[in-house]
Amino acid sequence: MSTPPSSPVPAQSDSPWAPLAARVFRALWIAQLVSNIGSWMQTVGAQWLLVGDSAALVTLIQTASSLPVVLLALPSGVIADRFDRRSVLLSAQFAMLAVSGVLAVLAFTGGLTPTVLLVLTFLLGCGTALMGPAWQAIQPELVERRQLGEAAALGAVNMNLARAVGPALGGAAVAAAGAGWVFAFNAASYLGIAAVLLVWRRPLAAAPDAGSERLLAALYAGRRYVWNAPGVRRVLLRTLLFIPGGSALWALLPLTANRSLGLGSGGYGLLLGAVGVGAVAGAFALPRMRRVLGANGTLAVGAVVFAGVLAVLAKVHVPWLVAVALLPAGLAWIGVLSTLNAAVQSRLPAWVRARGLAVYLLVFQGGQALTAPLWGAVADRVGLSACLLIAGVAMLLSAASVRRWPLHDAEGINPAPSDHWPTPPLVFEPGEADGPVLVSVTYQVPADMRAEFTDRMHRVARSRRRTGALTWGLYQDGNDPQRFVETYLVASWAEHSAQHHVRLTATDRRHEERARELLVPGTRPEVTHAFDTASGPTVPDEAGSPVSG
The missing domain is CATH 3.30.70.100 (Alpha-Beta Plaits)
Structure with missing residues (x-):
């Protein structure tokens, strides 16, 4: 196999598919699609194994997947900024392959209890947390900066295309052969990304300059940067205001499929697939939507659409109508997430990019991890329908807040490095540790x-x-x-x-x-x-x- 070029390939940025002209980005995108399909198949299998238990226990699958980001996102960002990101990504892939293999073996042998399932799901989440900042931080090394918005949208398309296919395949596989085969496919799916990373050679200029910066000092430097960057802070605020209501759909959809619509695992997979189809279709409309609505308009309209979908889930009990309603949910999800992702990437300089993205992932995934069990507890207490309506109100409040706390204009932000300070004319040469x-x-x-x-x-x-x-x-x-x-x-x-x-x-x-x-x-x-x-x-x-x- 020939080694693909490691530098971005110029392409027309007016096309939503322009980043795919870069060979490394394209190869990783395809490998990630296979891996994401495996992840969604596993999610369906894991949730369906617990669907007969309480709502809170079912929603703990989402918590087990997302909670590691709360614990590990910031250290993972430091690691991605200080060490070779390719090596970090490879380590995460092989670790997740091993955990998924154990999960499959236990499922085949009948040793997979709810507790063990949640623990292994948590360990897979740890691999995702380690991978997340490094994966996001290499995107500017693969495509041109002007294409980051399109690259972020393609990342969301990837996830939602996998959502369109993976849950349906997972539901069918669980119904036909059991959860073990779903977990086995997920284990094998990590090999594709590992293969592309093994043949990719990062340019020397992209390698991190660790210097003598210690881990805690690097962690503090990342926190300090984000705290003093108003543009980044505003992206985090918008994420924090959207995620609680948004997470309700993913946390409560298996319960809606089972209890409200009377569907099995295959029907649940098809509902998730409808969201994915809507997201993929939304990729074609996204460039025009951004031109017409702008970034803040996209956030507001996306939240309103999501609120309407949650209301439909609460009040409609006809499966095909619910599936149709989930199509715009996919479009709204990809619109909001790609807007937030591109916004944070375009505002971060290279030296702290992974740490800044780690904070973003912490807010995004941590918000889902913390709110998912809360929605399950609320559903157990007030009922599923009322819980979905409460989540819809939260989304409407998020839409209304865009006018008060919009994203800052990115035109005035240029994170390109600038070595414009002259070397200080000192009469001696200080050591690196000298100071303050x-x-x-x-x-x-x-x-x-x-x-x-x-x-x-x-x-x-x-x-x-x-x-x-x-x-x-x-x-x-x-x-x-x-x-x-x-x-x-x-x-x-x-x-x-x-x-x-x-x-x-x-x-x-x-x-x-x-x-x-x-x-x-x-x-x-x-x-x-x-x-x-x-x-x-x-x-x-x-x-x-x-x-x-």
Whole structure:
């Protein structure tokens, strides 16, 4: 087999299928489709084994699959940013293959109790949690940045095409041969992704630069970046507002099929398939829908459609009508998820991309893990129909909130790296662990520009904090009102060096330039670096004797 090229292949971005022109992306997409079909077949098999028990126990399958993301997403993001993402993905594939093999053997031998089923489902979720950030983070290495929206939509198409096929196959397989064969197929499905990854060679420029950053420091750096990136935070808020109501459909659909519609495992698979068909059809309408509605309109309309579908599930007991109603649910799901996924990817720079995506996956999957058992408990208490209506109201509230908390305009965000800071002219060479480092920047600002300068420096402040500053302050000199002093503290010289050469983006540079446009003509900022006297380096004074500075 020839090795496919590892660099993105240019294609026309006006087509929803444009990213498939890249050979590696196309090969991984096909392999992922097979794996997703196996995952949906397993989900049907696992849920149907428990469908005779309480609603809460059935919904725990979704919790067992999603909860590992809550526990492992952030460490997985750190691992994906610090180590080779291809190796991380391969490790996850082989681990999930082993767990699925055990699941199949136990199903064939009759040793699969509800507790064991939930534990093994949880372990598979751990593999998914390890894989998630690395999988999302390699997408910009496979396609051009302008095609990230289409790539995200194709990822959603992949999942929903699998949903259209996998549940129906799973339901038929469970009815005809038992759950063991479903679990065995899922185990084999991981081999395709592993095969593509084994022949893919990442470009050297894409390899992570781990440096000396420790795991906890890297974890904190990712959290700090997300907290100080308003565009990313708003994507997370929109995800958090959509997922609770959205998760109700997936958590309660097996109960709707069994208790409300009187269907067996095959009928349940067909209902899930209807959602998948709607999502695949939605892929063709998605580019036009985004042009007409915009990102925020897509989120609002998607939530309203989902609310209507939940109301149909609550009140309609005719299987074919429910199946028809689930078609727009698939379209709404792919519209909302691809919009959120593309939004978060387009706002994250490469150095922290996997960690930022890990936070997104934590909110997305964690929201499902936490709300699914709650919907099961509510259904046991107030009834399935009332529970679905409550979820529909939650979706309507999500739609109404788009006007109050919309996604920020992405046109002003450019995460491309910008190595525009000059190397500091120090009289000694600090070690990577030396610090903390106090950076001071002095500005001369005309009197009539002070208010505007202060306002623009707030964006600079977020930039400093995103890239490594522990504290930040802006002060006006009491003896010289034109003189402003910006100070920020960085944990170590290694962190500050990363600010200089790795972490700054084109957006950070633009914020700095806009603030410096207001300085007294002919003046430039003056920068100094000071080291903590207790733990800083030993530096020579003018006479050559060492002093701490």
